[in-house]
Amino acid sequence: MRAVAVTALGGPGVLRVVERPDPVAGPGEVLVRIRAAAVHPADLAARTGQIPGGPVEPPFLPGWDFAGEVLAVGDGVPGHRPGSRVAGMVPWYLTRGAVGAYAEFVVARPDWLVGVPDELDAAEAATVPLNALTARQALAMMSLAPGSTVLVTGASGGVGGFAAQLAARAGHRVIAVASSDDEEWVRGLGVAEVLPRSTDLADLEPVPAVLDAVPVGAPAAAPLADGGILVTTRPVPPLDPPRRIRQQTVLIRLDQPMLAELMTEVAKGRLRTRVAASLPLAEAAHAHRLVAAGRLRGKIVLVP
Incomplete structure (x- = not known):
């Protein structure tokens, strides 16, 4: 699969497209094809090493929030089936780049994921979790x-x-x-x-x-x-x-029931979100520059 990795700590230029083996869902895991991944200030902080717990040694994958569809389900995973639309949050404070959303696929734990209602497109859904x-x-x-x-x-x-x-x-x-x-x-x-x-x-x-x-x-x-x-x-x-x-x-913690409720509220229009721009995954460095410059009207979303 294609992914974007932080290859060294530093400016946006350290973000490079890399090839990694296609992941496989093992027992208790869900393989998701990513359709959109949000770019957050937290990703910029990880890239420069300015995060709680100290910098992560490159190379690593940035990215917390994603939306897409289930491709495969490992043994012992109820409630998910191939083709279902999902969004989720990589608990990056735990994975610290071993898993990241700047990629074509992600292997997720079921408790990272919630369903995405039909009313919500992938880009909007990816702006919600974090x-x-x-x-x-x-x-x-x-x-x-x-x-x-x-x-x-x-x-x-x-x-x-x-x-x-x-x-x-x-x-x-x-x-x-x-x-x-x-x-x-x-x-x-x-x-x-x-x-x-x-x-x-x-x-x-x-x-x-x-x-x-x-x-x-x-x-x-x-x-x-x-x-x-x-x-x-x-x-x-x-x-x-x-x-x-x-x-x-406030230090984010993963809360699947809370996320499911919030995703539903956004889908029903009771909570508003907005996407400033959707960019190809390969333009992650440009996305980081836009976020750093500020004054955006919504989130930047990467589209593999």
Whole structure:
């Protein structure tokens, strides 16, 4: 099969198309033909070695999220059959590149996978797992009282966009920070207020909770009330000077029932996602450059 590997730690040019043996589903495994794989900032961090637990020694395969169809099922795997449409998340924090989604095929464990409803195409489905799970789990960490106000930075992005929608649907008042010229899309997520990225957050009224999905770091904590909580999507330095708030980082965990629920919500149009562009697998380096440049209207998806 063709795959894209990180051949050395460094810039986008280290991403190279490689040939690997076609994988085979063993007992307890599912072979999936990948139709779309999302490109995430986490992939860029893996490529440069800036990930929790330290860098992975190249060569390795990047890629968390994928969608496609089942090709073969190993012994002892109920609930999947060849031809069924699935999406899933490679738990990259465990596989660390031994398995990755930047490939034509992936051998997955059944608990990595959920079904994809007919209403959802592969590219859209591939944008859901990492971002939506992270958003849902970040909000759960906050233990918000009913009707709380939540500030979400990066609401134009994947995690921030899902978090804004989920918080609003839970009955919270959401203040969302949007990228320039993207306020209209963010306003359509059901939020109470949309702020441009140039806003000085220190000027806001105090809020009990902030999800810093960019993350921007200390400036995101400026409007936090004493006793509030700041959740970030990557580790950031402790606040200096220290304040009487909780500061936590959300570290994604695979949760198949939660992912299945979120995928259904997206398919039914109750949660929105968007794809900025679909690129051939061989253009993974270009995809990384686009993600690094920012200001995308949705996710970049690789199509083997």
